[in-house]
Amino acid sequence: VSGLRALYFDGRTSAAGAVEIRLEAGAIVVQGAGVERRWPLAAITIAPRIGSAARTIEFPDGAACEVRDHDALDRLLPAPSPAGRLHRAVHLLESRLKFVAAALALTVLVGWASIEYGVPWLAREIAQALPREVDAALGEGTLEGMDQLFFTRSQVARGLRPRLRARFAELARAAGLDVQPRLEFRASPDFGANAFALPSGIVVVTDELVASAASEEELLAVLAHELGHIHHRHALRGVLQNAVTPFLLAAVTGDVSVLVGAMPTILIDMKYSRLFELEADDFAVALLDRQGIARHHLADILARISSAEEGDEGLGHYLSSHPATGERIARINRP
């Protein structure tokens, strides 16, 4: 029986010798080029098979053999250890095209599932473990900053403000939030008709929104939607999701981290804010029902704002992260 051809290195010099490897009564025999050695199989370490890359058989005294004929080596050896079997399984996966295709499909599936469900779930769990003060700290200074950048003094009639504030407070009480929200009025040509919920519990409505509302009920409907953002702690969850996504990607890709750069995380981000809007809508609808305010008010003002925005190429258009209004209106009106 002719043995397996290999290169022999003694581990002390770089000299290479051509040898043959045989198996004889549970021992491995290395013979050739002035070498004749014998080791019990249990004493040697055989590198796992990876593609067609050369692998080494290491001997306890620091010598080693380099082998290229992987099939012959695998045939020569008896059944591998559990760890060796694992390596063989991985090699089998790697070397069959259909397994590779299946692995690829599965990777895409798992990646999609963790973005769709995993990350939002994780962010929600973390947010729940964090006290409300974290939200407040997050929103600290935000209003001041926005005042400098986007807002000017509100022109909403002085008489209207206390009444809206009172009805807002009533709504907030009914919502049963664990923070005391506050209503602020600002004018903002940049944002147009809009409302914001800051994580600290401040809700800002723009003069443009007040002007485009056909009734106080419509304004309250929008405020209920904003209370939904505060209730669900969307600001904090958004920050957490944005922090978790790249971390997950980096952890997962490791060696192939170029993917992180290629990954359109901004698209994922927009997808999440879509989910937040729908969640806030659901909250608003339930709250309005409890307060005896017809839910069509929310749908009405949404429809009006979005038709006014159509064709608008201004800042508001770019910043709009809200999902398709038609979809939201249908959802709100669904009994």
Next chain:
Amino acid sequence: MEPQSAMATTVLGPFAPVEIAPPVARAAAPAAPAALHRFAFAGTAREYVGIWTVNLLLTVLTVGIYSPWALVRARRWFHGSTLLDGVAFGYHARPTQILKGRLIALAAIAAYVVTVALYPWFELVGTLVILPAVVPWIVVRALRFRRRVASHRHLRFGFTGTLREAFEVYIVLLVTAILTAGLLYPHALYRRRRYLVEHSCFGQTGFRFDGRSSGFYGPFARVLGAAIAFAALVAGSVIAAGVDPWPLLTDAETESARAVVSLTALAAGLFLAYTYVSTRIENYAWNHTRLGADRFAMDLEFGRMLWLYVSNGLAIVASVGLMIPWAQVRLARYRLSRLSLRTVAGLDRHVAIGREAVSATGQELGAAFDVDIGL
């Protein structure tokens, strides 16, 4: 925070250049004196696509825990497929070393982030004191680890660079380069290369570097000259054509179109310059690297490298990253096919360092930052 940015820059290099197995040694089965020994890459893209994909899947399924195993598998394949005179390289890091190192690094970074969150002034201390002290330490650790876990002909590589010189090369020279508006940058590159080569060894045989600073300035100077000539040519032809450039420069309607055109041109120019400079410096540096008395020769062609980068980049973008393994293998094949070693007396005479001389201190941490640092 530096480890992260160090990773980022290396990772985002031209499509994550495959780390070529560390410098090298001489090999020749039957010792043939005074011969030319060629490098080659024997792995195929088809093989690596399988390895890469399965690595990705197992890493995703284990939420990242498998990634050190994936890394070791990929490195073993790359080293085992890299041949000098028909003999392969070896990679010997254990995945648990890398995992442990990453956990330690993660803990250190988390501690730093928390400290900065609690005491914002600490960030200043971090930037001015900790970073300049830690970066050279990480560099030295990572290089030691990386050399030590690589082998050829079952002889390990090694790295003996000092912390002091790492501080000079990676901090002082970098700061000087910035302060001189980049004028000293080629010199900093030269010093870095010298540091990396001169302190590397194969067994007991040291690598030597006989390049000079001027060799690193040459490619930069030629690129600068070409850019100036190009600008003069454009300006000259605009004037010669009798076009009044003033409306072109001031017309608001064409402003955005002009911004797009000029930014694209700038990006293309920078890419051309990067490819040219890095290719030429790579050739120069290898051609001035010796292993003992034996000399390396590297002969990368600018046109080929340009084509490889462009086609690899397009393929990666078009395939949403799935062609990364193919791109890496192509690059490795070409680069290694242009590298050779001319020996005085064959490759058989290198001698190992005694095993006891290999200390294990800090290996784990070195492994944590073992993410393609130079060479």
